[in-house]
Amino acid sequence: MNQRPLTVSRALSGLQGTTRVPGDKSISHRSLMFAALATGQTRVSGLLEGEDVLRTADAMRALGATITQDGDVWVIDGRGVSALSEPEDVLDMGNSGTAARLLSGILATQPFLSVMTGDASLRSRPMRRVTVPLSETGAVFEAREGGRLPMAIRGTCGAKPLTYRLPVASAQVKSAVLLAGLNAQGQTVVEEPVATRDHTENMLRHFGVPVAVDVMTDGGRRIALTGPAHLSARDVVVPGDPSSAAFPIVAALLVPGSDVLITGVGLNVLRTGLFQTLREMGGDLEVLNERIEGGEPVGDLRVRYSALRGVAVPPERAPSMIDEYPVLAVACAFAEGESRLQGLEELRVKESDRLAATVALLDVNGAATTVEGDDLIVHGLNGELGGGHVTTHMDHRLAMSAVVFGLAAHKPVSVDDTAFIETSFPGFVELMNALGAGIR
Numbered sequence: 533m534n535q536r537p538l539t540v541s542r543a544l545s546g547l548q549g550t551t552r553v554p555g556d557k558s559i560s561h562r563s564l565m566f567a568a569l570a571t572g573q574t575r576v577s578g579l580l581e582g583e584d585v586l587r588t589a590d591a592m593r594a595l596g597a598t599i600t601q602d603g604d605v606w607v608i609d610g611r612g613v614s615a616l617s618e619p620e621d622v623l624d625m626g627n628s629g630t631a632a633r634l635l636s637g638i639l640a641t642q643p644f645l646s647v648m649t650g651d652a653s654l655r656s657r658p659m660r661r662v663t664v665p666l667s668e669t670g671a672v673f674e675a676r677e678g679g680r681l682p683m684a685i686r687g688t689c690g691a692k693p694l695t696y697r698l699p700v701a702s703a704q705v706k707s708a709v710l711l712a713g714l715n716a717q718g719q720t721v722v723e724e725p726v727a728t729r730d731h732t733e734n735m736l737r738h739f740g741v742p743v744a745v746d747v748m749t750d751g752g753r754r755i756a757l758t759g760p761a762h763l764s765a766r767d768v769v770v771p772g773d774p775s776s777a778a779f780p781i782v783a784a785l786l787v788p789g790s791d792v793l794i795t796g797v798g799l800n801v802l803r804t805g806l807f808q809t810l811r812e813m814g815g816d817l818e819v820l821n822e823r824i825e826g827g828e829p830v831g832d833l834r835v836r837y838s839a840l841r842g843v844a845v846p847p848e849r850a851p852s853m854i855d856e857y858p859v860l861a862v863a864c865a866f867a868e869g870e871s872r873l874q875g876l877e878e879l880r881v882k883e884s885d886r887l888a889a890t891v892a893l894l895d896v897n898g899a900a901t902t903v904e905g906d907d908l909i910v911h912g913l914n915g916e917l918g919g920g921h922v923t924t925h926m927d928h929r930l931a932m933s934a935v936v937f938g939l940a941a942h943k944p945v946s947v948d949d950t951a952f953i954e955t956s957f958p959g960f961v962e963l964m965n966a967l968g969a970g971i972r
């Protein structure tokens with residue numbers, strides 16, 4: 533990817549208008565994978581056509597699914613749970629942790645050899661969190677030092693079903709284990725001490741797989757399914773991604789005079805921690821026209837400029853807003869008073885070390901921060917902000933957070949590379965400009 537630097541100046545007037553953000557990334561990946569594992573034809577509308585999801589589409593094609601486009605609708609002819617074919621070449625998952633980890637679960641129970649790699653960011657991210665449990669199926673994983681990609685996967689025939697308690701709050705690990713369970717012999721169980729996004733459970737049910745979810749006495753969840761399972765093709769409607777909506781929302785809260793409506797945003801309660809937090813900060817964020825679309829709750833979000841105050845975000849809220857912390861930290865930098873964001877250990881293993889990169893983004897632009905263990909403390913508005921150069925480390929969320937910072941700052945913010953925004957939010961700068969951001 534060619535590097536795309538950008539300098540962003542304060543928006544001259546409030547952001548105004550109605551917009552729609554691209555489809556949910558988590559649901560888009562899953563729709564392509566599950567449709568490939570189903571028998572019959574699945575039509576997906578609203579699919580995120582971002583780089584990460586396009587890598588998943590390429591991988592599922594390489595494994596034997598037929599994937600075409602009919603206008604805006606993606607059409608997938610599936611192969612069934614046990615009938616994928618050996619890929620002829622290395623599977624390149626680009627920048628996407630979700631693609632690499634969920635696919636590892638699928639490939640563990642396919643009796644052939646696959647080799648997976650990714651870009652420099654993905655090649656630095658931990659894969660042991662999936663290979664440790666998945667090896668218990670009988671599959672063999674050979675990865676680089678530290679359990680990093682590239683990695684070879686020798687899938688197993690007659691896989692053993694797993695019972696696994698998640699040591700980290702991760703929907704990717706949960707999903708990898710459940711996907712392996714689809715083609716194992718017997719009951720697969722995942723226990724999660726803290727609930728993480730449940731798109732895998734919801735979509736498996738949508739494709740006809742019985743998935744039992746029980747709340748445990750400690751408040752966690754126990755998820756069970758029985759293999760071998762059969763998935764039947766079912767059409768999918770992908771809602772707008774709340775993690776993408778986060779950027780225009782925070783920008784509208786911070787730029788005086790803003791009044792923006794974002795339609796069709798996914799409102800699954802395991803994804804909306806940021807919206808709750810912004811309201812606690814005094815943000816004027818209203819949900820209109822709440823409805824169910826394609827089995828997921830969606831609504832239109834009206835957001836107006838608001839004077840924000842500092843907030844304390846408890847660690848148990850982290851899974852419901854995990855990708856939103858960099859832009860939340862931007863909001864905190866412009867809020868009155870101190871904010872304390874707790875329990876951010878998982879931020880260290882995203883596309884970049886997002887805790888360190890977020891601290892650097894704020895510091896270089898004059899906003900004071902402190903890190904105490906896994907907690908980030910942002911010391912709110914004091915003096916003029918901006919004027920810094922932000923290093924994004926191949927991380928789309930850092931790049932978009934820096935753009936939002938620049939729109940609200942007193943002095944222009946320069947960003948080393950915005951090209952990676954394509955992974956999750958194609959057309960981001962254009963969308964912001966249509967609302968009046970004036971980014972050149």
Ligand SMILES: O=C(O)C1=C[C@@H](OP(=O)(O)O)[C@@H](O)[C@H](O)C1
Binds near residue numbers: 557705855
């Ligand atoms: O399951 C998913 O679709 C995702 C889960 C989260 O990762 P973890 O499971 O690593 O927390 C999130 O950060 C990622 O953007 C998407």
Ligand SMILES: C=C(OP(=O)(O)O)C(=O)O
Binds near residue numbers: 855
């Ligand atoms: C962490 C993210 O994605 P992934 O893990 O799929 O790379 C993200 O989109 O912020």
